[in-house]
Amino acid sequence: MGFTVYGAAGSGSVPVEAVLTLVGAPHRVVEAATWEGEAERDKVAGANPMRQIPALITPEGETITESAAILLWLTERFPEAGLAPPPGDPRRGQFLRWMSFIPASIYSMYWVRDEPGRLVGDDATAQATVLERTADRIAHCWSVMEAQVTPGRFLMGEDLTVLDLYVAVVSRWRPLRSRFHAVAPRMGEVVRRVDALPDLQAFWAERFPFEGDYAGPFVMSPP
Structure with a gap:
């Protein structure tokens, strides 16, 4: 069983989805653009009483909400990815x-x-x-x-x-x-x-492509 993310393209679920993509963790997204009204917020109500995204359901069935908490938890779930300075690190x-x-x-x-x-x-x-x-x-x-x-x-x-x-x-x-x-x-x-x-080019293109003024008048640096 994989992870379930309640989220939406261009939303606060995107960094969570990006981590799952980088670490190769199977996951599915329940699309819920909560800023579009009550019907969309109702989609999330069973996972998060605040009816907000993101919400993460772990393979064990635990629910985690709040974007920063989810991201920090994922760094502990996948320490081999090195996506956070570990305890004791001066950073x-x-x-x-x-x-x-x-x-x-x-x-x-x-x-x-x-x-x-x-x-x-x-x-x-x-x-x-x-x-x-x-x-x-x-x-x-x-x-x-x-x-x-x-x-x-x-x-x-x-x-x-x-x-x-x-x-x-x-x-x-x-x-x-x-x-x-x-x-x-x-x-x-x-x-x-x-x-x-x-490693994220296909992901960005699908989940948060640049449009209009998102990029600003600058040329992106190489990775």
Whole structure:
């Protein structure tokens, strides 16, 4: 038996699916674009009472929710893949810091952005203000991370980790890669490299292809 992922193309399930692809773990995806309304959220209700994606069902039948928790759990399930600094590694603290920072400070903004009326009702002007201010907040958070990481080939040095996959996906969301590259140019070099990983080319094309302004006005670096 393999894994089941409740997720959707272009969503927060994509880094989870990317890990399963890299480690060669059999899995299937239950497609549920929860931002599209109640019917889609209902698809996830049996796995996650919050009716949010991603949710992971393990081969043993355990349910794990929350993107960062799933990614960290997968690094422990597949330690041979080397997708996280192990306990005792001097990089471990910063790795855990940024793995927590992304969902707490950035990913959380998208619950508001998906349906701003949840907080401000039907006022179109108020909704537009929410979208503008959350975009500014997201860009600011990326700039804070940019100022405090010291990337090598990847964010934690020379080795790919789930943090790289996480950032590569979330940075594709609005305010899109062009603004991400403007506020986080060193991290931008890393995510271009993740975009170009040979082992994920078919995966990206299927689950989160670049469209329009996702890539920004830059040429991707070689892997």
